[in-house]
Amino acid sequence: MTPTAPKTLVLAGTGKTGRRVAAGLLARDVPVRVGSRRAEPPFDWQDDTTWEPALRGVDAAYVAFYPDAAFPGAARAVGSFADLAVACGVRRLVLLADRGAHEAERCEQAVRDSGAEWTIVRAGFITQNFSEAFLVELVRAGVVALPAGDVAEPFTDAEDIADVVVAALTENGHGGRIHDVTGPRLITFDEAAGEMTRAVGREVRYLPVTPGQFVSSLTGRGVPEEYATQLAGLMVEVFDGRRANVTDTVERILGRPPRDFAEYAREAAASGVWDARAESSGGA
Template sequence: MEASLWAMARPGAGRLTWGMTQNTRERGTTLVLGGTGKTGRRVAGRLTGLGLPVRVGSRSGEPPFDWQDEATWAPALEDVGAVYLAYAPDAGFPGASDTIGAFAARAAEAGVRRLVLLSGRGEEGARRSEQVVRDCGVEWTIVRAAFFSQNFSEDFLVEGVRGGVVAFPAGGVAEPFVDAEDIADVAVAALTGDGHAGELYEVTGPRLLTFAGAVAEIARAVGREVGYLPVSLEEFTAAMAGQGAPPEFTGPFSDLLADILDGRNASLCDGVRRALGREPRDFAEYARATAATGVWDA
């Protein structure tokens, strides 16, 4: 999921390993929606590093962009050739496909030639969002992502790591955690290169880990005890509410977790390899690099 109520994304950096097509700079500005989120910040940073014109789509952007205010869409789309479309809070939330479909149609009318959608693996609602992008009449690429590694460091699980206990309703289910750096690399390849139109890249990490296993990797990286506490979905939802999350968020988010944490995502996919020609980053590498930043210091 790209954004949550408590997401505190930090800028990321990554080295791009592909070549741009010669006419990339002639395609206009790239609008990065969710441009302050976990993947959006990384996508925008990579594009800027390539010397390409970028517009960050957010309420604090210039011009501002708000998914719930269609009057902000046209100014954000002016002179835009490609869009990275990360919907907040998640492409699988109720009503997301309607909003994304309306935006995609507006983007096509504005002359946008390429859309790259961030989608969620195993989410039924996200499939509807994917379909409206496919149907909008412009070049599209879908990046369907597994559970973000960065949810442990830039989102709702970070405080648990700092406090020494990560409470989450995943039981013993295994997940192929994907690094946001890899997601950003795939997205930028699709935004700037040829050969990605009409592709669905299902991106995962290189191995399956239980949440207990992931927390153990983090504990090794930080050099102190961090435990995993499996809780019920009801307990987790109540904890979110106790931290101030409104019902209009906690209800859909709990439903989404019930979907994706039932074991349906306990398999690996080759999206990173197909898009970039390399293997995805392992969770242990993510944990070591993140521990070095101090974000998990107690």
């Protein structure tokens, strides 16, 4: 009998980057175990008794903390998971981290200290937040209200992040490396709204608001207050210009340019996700 090939565990495996990482690995004939609460065995960041069953028979893992590596407590959980992964025989860990966020930096250090062969993939604002996460309802309503001021951000496409992660998980030469992934240009949220307006054929405008107004807006739509407050705090932390630069990571690793926001907006609009009755999903 041929032994079963070691699997790669993909955490947040149904989320924005995770499902794309899983698909990319399967396209390379790499066996995948999806890490999510509905998977078998299930994985839940809030329940560490689910971690070891998910790690059995795993050789490598994509570590995407839910809801975000920049949220309070992420480093403690990621560090505990990384240590357990190594104890279970996992050889390679690839961590998704937020560019410029202090808690995410602590996550990075925890993975580096684990003893695994590690790669850090840093990303800023993920473009698909507009169509697969918390902003989709705002785009549908025509007003994207965020506490982001007029800062420019190198919006990063989830496809680019996932392709870099897949390369780090399957190819040599990525161990001990930090891959800082960005889009091809800096763009403000006001400019992003303009791109979405052109793509969808109706006005989508950006409205800068205070953190308190943002929290009230989210909780008024049923978002838990703790999550809304933490998300607002993260935006205040990172949308101060610290991430206002682009890198050549995508082109250097993948041999192609990163996807531009305008292309994303056209495809998202054509999919119908911003239509009034469309549904969305979230996750990393």
